[in-house]
Amino acid sequence: MRTLLPVDCSERYVSWLNQPEINRYLETRFEPPQTLESVRSYVSAVAERSNEQLFGIFLDDGVRHVGNIKVGPISNPHRVGDVSLLIGERDCWGQGIATEAIQAVCRYAFVQLHVRKLSAGMYAPNRGSTRAFEKAGWRHEGIRRDHYLLDDSPCDVVILGLRPSDLPG
Template sequence: MASTLLKLVDETIPDIYLQQITKDDATEQYVNWLNDPMVNRYLETRFMVQTLTSVSAFIDNINVNPNEHLFTIRLSATGQHIGNIKLGAVNGHHGYGDISLFIGEKSCWGKGYASQAIKLISQYGLKQLGLRKLCAGAYEPNIGSTNAFLKAGFIHDGVLKAHYLVDGSTCDRVQVCLFSED
């Protein structure tokens, strides 16, 4: 089965590659990331305790949906799974898709891997899927996420005021986008 997995690589991005997720990627480590308050602070998964069963079911549901594309983020040197990135809710009628990601391996935070993963998934969405626009959003305090998208060539697309609740207070959603012409 491994030989049929979609793998996204680019020689200009030597540190990481993306690989289509499988049920084999549903590990205790992955579950622990999703349940870690430092990792999941700005993830919607934080509202439910995650288990191997829930993660496996999520992977199954994603992999049968042609409008969802979920990849593991892996270090090129070792193949270590350090996080995930998704191009999902692809809307073929309007030609756009939404990107979301997380780096679960905290030792890999701040090394530029998120921006590299965003570049790879963007190439896939724009070139292979033929989308015209990619979108993403982040909780306003999650400056690292917004900066990763900006570093990958995205531009500010707007702000949804008081969109989220964090620790009992509202915060904005910062939206970014990338067009195929960019």
């Protein structure tokens, strides 16, 4: 895992954001199709924000970009932040890569950014994401009933949270 830079953006990364099977639970699916330019612009914009950090998840000694994880926005007065995740390479789903990235970004947020609590929300049918966060020690904090629309039907959002004392090991 390392800070994602505009130079890391590739057509492969762009394709994740435009594939319905991969973007099914991402809000980007409601936007116009992503382009290399729009993705690089997003990565640059996040890099300029002091309250967000976007990391790329890389395998094969840092060569193969398989996903991203972001911490933020961080509310400095409350020292809380959000975590969001995307594993774009389907062959990496269910391999524990997401859980490992979640644990790493949490340690970073607690130690380096002095965040006291992290939160994440995911569409209820997105069991893979929920399991990855649970394996990383996250706890259920609630459900937002019928909060989003999925396939034009109301869908619950699962809310999870993590404090430093919740981290495994």
